[in-house]
Amino acid sequence: MSEIQFSDIQVAAERTRGIVRRTPVFTSRTFDALAGACVFFKCENFQRGGAFKIRGASNFLLSIPKDDLPRGVVAYSSGNHGQAVAIAAESLGTSATIVMPADAPALKVAATRAHGGRIVTYDRASEDREAIAQRIAKETGASVVPPYDHPWTIAGQGTVALELLDEIPDLDALVIPIGGGGLISGSSIAAHAIRPGIRIIGVEPEHGNDTLLSLRAGERIGVPLPETIADGLRAGKPGALTFPIVQKHVEDIVLVSDPEIRDAMKFLLMRMKILVEPSGAATAAAVMRGKLPPGIPKLGVILSGGNVDPECLTEPRA
Amino acid sequence: MSEIQFSDIQVAAERTRGIVRRTPVFTSRTFDALAGACVFFKCENFQRGGAFKIRGASNFLLSIPKDDLPRGVVAYSSGNHGQAVAIAAESLGTSATIVMPADAPALKVAATRAHGGRIVTYDRASEDREAIAQRIAKETGASVVPPYDHPWTIAGQGTVALELLDEIPDLDALVIPIGGGGLISGSSIAAHAIRPGIRIIGVEPEHGNDTLLSLRAGERIGVPLPETIADGLRAGKPGALTFPIVQKHVEDIVLVSDPEIRDAMKFLLMRMKILVEPSGAATAAAVMRGKLPPGIPKLGVILSGGNVDPECLTEPRA
Numbered sequence: 060m061s062e063i064q065f066s067d068i069q070v071a072a073e074r075t076r077g078i079v080r081r082t083p084v085f086t087s088r089t090f091d092a093l094a095g096a097c098v099f100f101k102c103e104n105f106q107r108g109g110a111f112k113i114r115g116a117s118n119f120l121l122s123i124p125k126d127d128l129p130r131g132v133v134a135y136s137s138g139n140h141g142q143a144v145a146i147a148a149e150s151l152g153t154s155a156t157i158v159m160p161a162d163a164p165a166l167k168v169a170a171t172r173a174h175g176g177r178i179v180t181y182d183r184a185s186e187d188r189e190a191i192a193q194r195i196a197k198e199t200g201a202s203v204v205p206p207y208d209h210p211w212t213i214a215g216q217g218t219v220a221l222e223l224l225d226e227i228p229d230l231d232a233l234v235i236p237i238g239g240g241g242l243i244s245g246s247s248i249a250a251h252a253i254r255p256g257i258r259i260i261g262v263e264p265e266h267g268n269d270t271l272l273s274l275r276a277g278e279r280i281g282v283p284l285p286e287t288i289a290d291g292l293r294a295g296k297p298g299a300l301t302f303p304i305v306q307k308h309v310e311d312i313v314l315v316s317d318p319e320i321r322d323a324m325k326f327l328l329m330r331m332k333i334l335v336e337p338s339g340a341a342t343a344a345a346v347m348r349g350k351l352p353p354g355i356p357k358l359g360v361i362l363s364g365g366n367v368d369p370e371c372l373t374e375p376r377a
Numbered sequence: 378m379s380e381i382q383f384s385d386i387q388v389a390a391e392r393t394r395g396i397v398r399r400t401p402v403f404t405s406r407t408f409d410a411l412a413g414a415c416v417f418f419k420c421e422n423f424q425r426g427g428a429f430k431i432r433g434a435s436n437f438l439l440s441i442p443k444d445d446l447p448r449g450v451v452a453y454s455s456g457n458h459g460q461a462v463a464i465a466a467e468s469l470g471t472s473a474t475i476v477m478p479a480d481a482p483a484l485k486v487a488a489t490r491a492h493g494g495r496i497v498t499y500d501r502a503s504e505d506r507e508a509i510a511q512r513i514a515k516e517t518g519a520s521v522v523p524p525y526d527h528p529w530t531i532a533g534q535g536t537v538a539l540e541l542l543d544e545i546p547d548l549d550a551l552v553i554p555i556g557g558g559g560l561i562s563g564s565s566i567a568a569h570a571i572r573p574g575i576r577i578i579g580v581e582p583e584h585g586n587d588t589l590l591s592l593r594a595g596e597r598i599g600v601p602l603p604e605t606i607a608d609g610l611r612a613g614k615p616g617a618l619t620f621p622i623v624q625k626h627v628e629d630i631v632l633v634s635d636p637e638i639r640d641a642m643k644f645l646l647m648r649m650k651i652l653v654e655p656s657g658a659a660t661a662a663a664v665m666r667g668k669l670p671p672g673i674p675k676l677g678v679i680l681s682g683g684n685v686d687p688e689c690l691t692e693p694r695a
Contacts, residue, residue, distance in 0.1 A: 333652070
């Protein structure tokens, strides 16, 4: 695949404008005092669909050849990516089929249906969701929308950093969560094009440290599907396309535990009055706990999403 | 007391700028579809201290004669007003004494202390908090900062509408919660000066309808201290100063129940990812439930605060 250029991200920003929301940047004096730094939170929890995923999904759909788009799109995800694909398809007047496990939460099924998404369920134990999506694509001519490991998706996610640096140009570092690596790949390409010296710090859950292990090994390493409340960061292995980008652009990866994530969620909710999902609060947790390299005065921190299960609020386990 | 002019509110906006935060205006396609209107939420839950109260408190402190301010200020409130006075005093380099019931929640005591506020407790059953505040004022030369019924406070609160109409100039109506009436008084003076035809709708809790009863009677009527989760709207009687302003400017008052408020809080949290306290969500509840007069296409809705007791989140009673 061809290398992703900054211009791809600029084009993505331009053409997704009618679908993607420009999210606000928040600050908190109390957080700054805790962190010993000036922190600018890019609030993708306020994004359409509740997470940054709509950026990559809509850029992907807008990149599909004009003759193919009417045949629809298909994605396999019970989470933020599935909902984003449904919203992007609805916005562009095409159909979306979302492959979800039969036991997916009713709330997520309803949210996807509300945007006109057709749901196909599968049995986690016996079936392979990717194979199902490929079969649907073959039968219907629909395009499969990958969640992270594709240049169109990555270029779309890069618009997060583009917007943030447009608003706060003199940041010293960006702190970005890593699941499959689409967000950090696109964002670091954009950030280094705009501001070559900016430092990029990735954040992974303690038990989902596949990208950190891979960086150390110099090759992609898989870990067992991690147990963590940060469900959006539960990729078991870096992407084939995202990993070399991470190798090139990311200075370091720091790890956070589930209790640290819960504490950060609580601070964001009770003090800053914003609801951020565990995967989104991982970055804030890393900063709050002083896990970053010292001496970075001005930080951009991406809060990647806000889709929290209601149980996670009503049964605090912290 | 002299009548409050629009220029008083403009002056307040100018001089409180270094203390008060210009809060963002949020929108939601899903809420608009539910409401059948274009709704612009003025998010005072993101204000310093978590509520609009800092506007009135800081304008009050800035209006105190220069020789008196060093002697400090005193307020009686275990809620948002007390915290706002502590923050305003800290920002202006003077001392604040906050009179609170001995059984005030530890969290609120801590929040007030964090801003350097001195706490004086009293026994709810046997003591009068206003008398205690007056005695402290007399002994120390400190100025008492009233929560709503004072021209300086009202002018400060009016800056909410000033900012909102500066950002969204063509609103057809404002929807504003009523406790003591400071917020709606200041805001309606500002709104009618900027946009004479704008409609002002007040919102009260069902069991705290003292202002609605007073409007109907043409004089100030008291109700027993109401039982409602909207603790900030639990004034038992309109203010002597605020009531004639409400009579002059407010078209109608609509009532919301506690379950309606809880539903609105849930929508704001789970769909819009923002934490709004019950008193702040009362306006959103009124709009969601179709309680407004019909045919208002473009609404400004004030979400007045976001200081929610943790129990209110972990034990949903809806």
